[in-house]
Amino acid sequence: MIEIARLRSAPEAIIQALRKKHFEAAPLVEQALAYDEERRHTQAELDTLRNQLNTLSRQIGEAMRQKDTSRAEALKTESLSCKNLISEKEKQLTDLEAKLEEILLRLPNPPHESVPPGSSSADNVVVHQGYTDPLPGAEGRLPHWEMAERLGIIDFTRGAKVTGTGFPFYVGAGAKLQRALIQFFLAEAEKAGYTEIEAPFLVNPTTAFGTGQLPDKDAQMYYIPLDELYLIPTAEVPLTNFYREEILEESQLPIKLCGYSPCFRREAGSYGKDVRGLNRLHQFDKVEIVQIVQPEVSYEVLETMRLYVQSLVEKLELPYRTVLLCGGDMSFASAKTYDVEVWSPAQERWLEVSSISNFETFQSYRMKLRYRKGKTPTYVHTLNGSALALPRIVAALLETHQTPTGRVRLPKALQPYYGQAWL
Incomplete structure (x- = not known):
């Protein structure tokens, strides 16, 4: 607001x-x-x-x-x-x-002056390329959903039977890979100075309002009417609200939080190739990073968060790029957003795995979250980013690192957490 x-x-x-x-x-x-x-x-x-x-x-x-x-x-x-x-x-x-x-409440957050004009993702600006041309192609590669079925690590059919489309089972090595990625992302966040928080997976309406999910994204959230609670679409929601309605001391800033959570999204209106396999799920795992900072340093912090997320993708040995979203492709609440996208060779398309955003005071004003600067309390700036969302990372790992022998090589950074070098 x-x-x-x-x-x-x-x-x-x-x-x-x-x-x-x-x-x-x-x-x-x-x-x-x-x-x-x-x-x-x-x-x-x-x-x-x-x-x-x-x-x-x-x-x-x-x-x-x-x-x-x-x-x-x-x-x-x-x-x-x-x-x-x-x-x-x-x-x-x-x-x-x-x-x-x-x-x-009906006014979106004005975009930062550095945000480029444009009406859709086609107008986003590539600001960093984490790959060498040419990009790996689809020839001889299986799409991740076929590779997962061949390895027996993800069961989409039984997930659809038990719950519905977009709720897969991760089986055996698939479950182990999920756990390894979460541990890897949390360990890296700790090294970068983030404090881990295990947050609730359900929040009340005031909390969802604080970060801008309500009323703007009400239709995309799962709601439990009897208890008046929402399943979280991202750990951003409880983590950013951790200090809601508080006045912080300037010495407490910056505050750097991270947390793992399952994420629940209705994703109404999604169809076709966008929802095949792991491309778009209703429930998925993600590690989120959040920073609460003084206004004058927030855009410098945004850049450090972008570089940090890029480093995670580099350690997973995946071709990627970072784009600066144009005005027409931005969310209601964001003032500036970078998307980090990994290359899906079998699908020959880019898959977003992280959005890193600065909300300036848009969330803190809703949450009444301020810090004491001199005698006058001042609203903080809030930022967050996925670090990282698992489904498309797993898709890219299965497609990028598969071998003609039918196995998948795991990147060196992940091997200590998985315990082996191969799937």
Whole structure:
């Protein structure tokens, strides 16, 4: 959610920035500023009335001490009238605040000035190439779903029988590979200074609101009505909310958190080649990294997070690239996002395995998460990234490192966690 002070100080800049996301914000901004002006005027009236009531209370006390009964009664009548006006103004203020918040919730996060224009993934800008041309091709390679079936490590059919499409079983070496990748990613995060947290896999609506999943992504989340809880789509949600509604000391920053979790996503509207095999699942494993930092360093931190995620893919010996998302391909809540994509040789396409984003104050304003800078609490910047999501990593490993003998070589960095060099 955009800070109202920011909207008040630079409305035209925000309107122009949001056009890069193909969002016409002018009518909403105009309405938000009108509600804000009325809200501030009502607040000023309310403050005046409360001061008047305090004055009347003192005057009533003085009249009672002086045994001036008639004056005391007159002041009490005036005080009652003042209380009624205060009650009306409080209701008006509550209504105005609700209307203002409803407008602010509909405004996306304005993209950073460095975000390129564009309308789709075709307009994203490649900022780093982690491969040497030519890329490995499909000739002689099995797609990962066939390789997994041949090795007996992933059972898509029984997963569909037991739960539904997009919920595979990992069997034997497949389960062991999942565990090895999670351990590898967590160990690397610890080396990079992240504190591991085992977080709840269900969250309440306030938590989902804090990171922007609600109301924007409500339809993509699994919901348990009886308990009013949501299954998390990513560990970003509980990890970022860890300090919600707190004021941190500046000495605590930066805060670097990581956590493993299963992720649950409805993925409504996905079909065709996008959902084949491990390409798109409703339940999958992921390790997430989160940073909470001072605003002035957040874009420098974003770059360090990007380099860190790239290093993980390099250690897995996979061809990859990093793209800077254009305005039209960005999420509602992000101010700037990099996607790291691995090459799928059998499918001859790029697969996203990580999104690394800076949300600036968009999440912290919702969460009321601030830090003490001097005497005035200031909203922090929040960032997160997948480090990494497992399904497409497994797909790329099976396709990239398969051999003509029908086996799959594991990268050296992963072998200590798996215990062997081959699948």
